[in-house]
Amino acid sequence: MRFFTTFLLSAVSMTVTAQTTTSSNNINNSTTKPPPDIVFIVPDRSTPYPNGLHNGILTSAYNRADISVEVVEYGNYVQSLSLEALNAAIDTPMDQQPKVYCIWPMDVESKRLVGKLYETHNVPIVQINQLPDDWELDHLLGYAGPKDAERAGNAGIMMVDAMKERGVTNAKVIALGYPATYGGYPLSIEAFRTSIDSSIDIVKETPLARPDLRQSAYMEIVNLIDNNVEFNGVYAMDDDILLGAYDALNDQGRVYVKGKNDGPDAVTLVGTVCNGARELLENGEQYGTTIQAPFLEAALAFEQAIEYMETGKLNQTIRFTPNPIATGESWDGMVVEFLGVAYAVDSLCTWNLFHERINGLMDTADTQNVCSWVVEGCVFVPKGLFIAGYAMVAINYLLIVVSSILLFIYRKKKVVTLAQPAFLALILVGSAVDTTSIIFMSRDSRDYTTAELDAGCAAFVWLLTLGQMLTNATLVAKIYRVKKVTAQLRPGTSSIAKKTKVTAKDVAFFIIGGLVVDIVILGVWFGTDPFKWSISATSEDFNGLVLQAVGQCSSDGTNSWVFPMIIVILHLLLLIYANVLAYQTRAFHRISDSKMAAVSVFNSIQLLIIATIIVAMSGNNVAIAYIIKACYAFLNNFGVIALMILPKLYQCLLNKGDDVNLAMSGVRNNARAQHTAQQGNISGLGNVSHINRASLTSDRASSAEDMTPSSTFKRPSEPAIAEEGDDFVDNDVDKIAKES
Numbered sequence: 001m002r003f004f005t006t007f008l009l010s011a012v013s014m015t016v017t018a019q020t021t022t023s024s025n026n027i028n029n030s031t032t033k034p035p036p037d038i039v040f041i042v043p044d045r046s047t048p049y050p051n052g053l054h055n056g057i058l059t060s061a062y063n064r065a066d067i068s069v070e071v072v073e074y075g076n077y078v079q080s081l082s083l084e085a086l087n088a089a090i091d092t093p094m095d096q097q098p099k100v101y102c103i104w105p106m107d108v109e110s111k112r113l114v115g116k117l118y119e120t121h122n123v124p125i126v127q128i129n130q131l132p133d134d135w136e137l138d139h140l141l142g143y144a145g146p147k148d149a150e151r152a153g154n155a156g157i158m159m160v161d162a163m164k165e166r167g168v169t170n171a172k173v174i175a176l177g178y179p180a181t182y183g184g185y186p187l188s189i190e191a192f193r194t195s196i197d198s199s200i201d202i203v204k205e206t207p208l209a210r211p212d213l214r215q216s217a218y219m220e221i222v223n224l225i226d227n228n229v230e231f232n233g234v235y236a237m238d239d240d241i242l243l244g245a246y247d248a249l250n251d252q253g254r255v256y257v258k259g260k261n262d263g264p265d266a267v268t269l270v271g272t273v274c275n276g277a278r279e280l281l282e283n284g285e286q287y288g289t290t291i292q293a294p295f296l297e298a299a300l301a302f303e304q305a306i307e308y309m310e311t312g313k314l315n316q317t318i319r320f321t322p323n324p325i326a327t328g329e330s331w332d333g334m335v336v337e338f339l340g341v342a343y344a345v346d347s348l349c350t351w352n353l354f355h356e357r358i359n360g361l362m363d364t365a366d367t368q369n370v371c372s373w374v375v376e377g378c379v380f381v382p383k384g385l386f387i388a389g390y391a392m393v394a395i396n397y398l399l400i401v402v403s404s405i406l407l408f409i410y411r412k413k414k415v416v417t418l419a420q421p422a423f424l425a426l427i428l429v430g431s432a433v434d435t436t437s438i439i440f441m442s443r444d445s446r447d448y449t450t451a452e453l454d455a456g457c458a459a460f461v462w463l464l465t466l467g468q469m470l471t472n473a474t475l476v477a478k479i480y481r482v483k484k485v486t487a488q489l490r491p492g493t494s495s496i497a498k499k500t501k502v503t504a505k506d507v508a509f510f511i512i513g514g515l516v517v518d519i520v521i522l523g524v525w526f527g528t529d530p531f532k533w534s535i536s537a538t539s540e541d542f543n544g545l546v547l548q549a550v551g552q553c554s555s556d557g558t559n560s561w562v563f564p565m566i567i568v569i570l571h572l573l574l575l576i577y578a579n580v581l582a583y584q585t586r587a588f589h590r591i592s593d594s595k596m597a598a599v600s601v602f603n604s605i606q607l608l609i610i611a612t613i614i615v616a617m618s619g620n621n622v623a624i625a626y627i628i629k630a631c632y633a634f635l636n637n638f639g640v641i642a643l644m645i646l647p648k649l650y651q652c653l654l655n656k657g658d659d660v661n662l663a664m665s666g667v668r669n670n671a672r673a674q675h676t677a678q679q680g681n682i683s684g685l686g687n688v689s690h691i692n693r694a695s696l697t698s699d700r701a702s703s704a705e706d707m708t709p710s711s712t713f714k715r716p717s718e719p720a721i722a723e724e725g726d727d728f729v730d731n732d733v734d735k736i737a738k739e740s
Contacts, residue, residue: 074106082106099124127140132318175204208241240275273350288325291326364537399642
């Protein structure tokens with residue numbers, strides 16, 4: 001008599017047939033093959049526990065080669081495959097039914113179909129692993145598996161002993177269990193609760209979700225810790241579940257190890273089923289477990305089936321496999337005797353020798369404290385760079401405060417009045433607003449909550465955008481005003497000068513309009529796709545475990561780049577227009593500051609383009625992105641203040657604030673220029689107390705310095721005019737004519 005195994009692939013699952021061959025018939029020929037004696041419907045071998053069950057089936061069948069056995073698998077606890085296998089058994093004709101079924105129903109729905117199978121064909125069924133309910137006790141042939149109450153009760157005893165050893169009173173424990181659809185769940189929880197004394201309180205009990213119980217356990221611990229739930233111990237209905245809790249606690253350095261990590265926040269781990277990692281017991285990271293052997297469950301179910309086939313009945317319908325306590329100090333010397341055979345505990349348990357981590361944070365959206373759970377942590381901007389950013393803010397603030405004070409003190413000096421102090425003040429305000437954005441970009445999750453970071457992201461964008469618009473639009477308004485006032489002095493205009501008055505209010509539309517447009521864009525942006533703090537994965541392993549993450553301000557939408565690009569283009573166009581105006585008023589640079597304005601605007605254009613490109617290319621390198629953004633905000637504002645305001649204040653400090661030569665580029669005098677001088681027609685920029693006619697000369701050599709073209713502008717020929725001004729109101733033409 002010969003024993004062999006064949007593998008038959010069916011529409012339902014992979015089946016394994018073990019039988020003797022007493023004839024020459026082909027056993028794969030379904031038309032001639034007789035029905036098997038025993039059919040097992042169980043999970044596949046892909047995980048250790050069911051694998052032990054398969055080994056028990058195979059060994060038992062080998063020892064009874066006269067009995068044919070077929071194994072139907074339904075994947076790794078896949079409900080759809082379980083239901084499909086059971087429905088296939090129900091649909092099998094009566095003459096093809098086995099003598100006995102041995103079934104491991106994975107959940108309540110599977111149990112319902114087991115009952116239907118029995119009612120349809122009245123075939124005896126031995127239920128494996130899952131405790132029978134009242135109906136099953138009355139109708140099914142028998143039960144072979146662990147005693148859930150004993151197993152959970154032993155876990156409670158270990159938890160009490162562990163807390164006493166630690167000296168913890170009023171201990172708080174978390175209970176992690178199988179899905180609520182598991183029939184033994186309430187029985188196990190109640191047995192655990194009964195076995196612990198009044199010194200231990202179960203603060204939360206959680207039925208976990210398939211298909212990945214270990215990952216579910218990991219996330220449950222993550223949520224508990226994130227919500228500041230206090231607990232001293234974790235009880236898991238099996239050690240595979242316990243591994244998920246272990247990984248989460250180990251990430252936080254909270255796994256209790258006697259003599260090594262035994263602080264008040266440490267958590268004691270107690271499991272059952274001995275299907276986790278033996279290494280945890282050896283290292284003292286797991287206090288204990290209970291012995292549970294799927295190999296013995298299969299052997300017991302097989303024995304019950306044989307007993308029924310030989311005698312037509314069972315002397316004992318409900319039979320349990322042993323579930324003794326095994327601690328870290330006792331497991332390696334334990335032996336269990338069952339069905340007349342002695343087994344070393346280590347050979348019965350389905351644990352792995354070492355723990356290989358496969359669980360962790362799979363999605364950065366699963367927790368608000370991502371950086372504390374990521375395996376390799378989060379990438380942060382070095383705090384030294386934040387200090388440098390604050391230093392930049394301090395420098396600009398100092399410049400702004402000093403400039404504001406001096407601007408007020410020297411507000412009546414000619415060099416200041418001609419530069420239009422109201423606009424200079426607005427430039428300082430814009431620079432202060434813009435610089436403040438550095439403070440809000442110098443934040444991350446190490447020191448701030450998510451709500452504070454979201455507010456900081458919004459403040460950073462609004463301050464940077466509106467501050468720069470205020471500064472740039474003020475420059476445009478300032479130069480545009482000069483352009484309008486001096487329009488009659490430029491070549492191509494009428495030879496008869498015409499008095500022109502342009503007040504600050506007349507050009508305020510540049511400032512107000514620019515700010516309104518920016519506010520509308522920002523409002524739509526934040527209303528549809530808010531710019532907020534988010535943490536994204538930068539590195540994952542092959543299991544999808546997040547290894548490293550980075551936090552930064554961003555929008556979630558697929559078109560998140562659209563609004564920032566619109567703002568950049570808008571500001572760039574405004575700066576280009578300011579440069580054009582500076583070119584058009586280059587002949588009147590003593591009034592318009594066109595030279596300095598051109599340099600300042602060109603500096604801003606370069607910084608904007610370079611910063612935009614580098615930030616876009618920096619990707620997840622938050623350090624580089626921060627450096628560029630902070631330097632951009634600092635240098636842009638520092639440059640505007642240094643070029644547009646400080647030279648004038650320095651001149652005032654040297655007591656030369658009234659030494660202003662308004663001679664324009666050396667040109668020929670003509671009737672138009674003389675008439676213009678007589679009428680005081682730079683009327684929109686200041687009162688003229690007197691006009692020095694001696695300055696109206698055609699001697700180009702006398703103004704050689706003013707005629708030298710700059711590297712940026714080529715000056716056209718214009719009349720030479722000397723003027724004194726102070727408060728930017730219309731000229732008193734009659735007074736000018738009289739004094740002339």
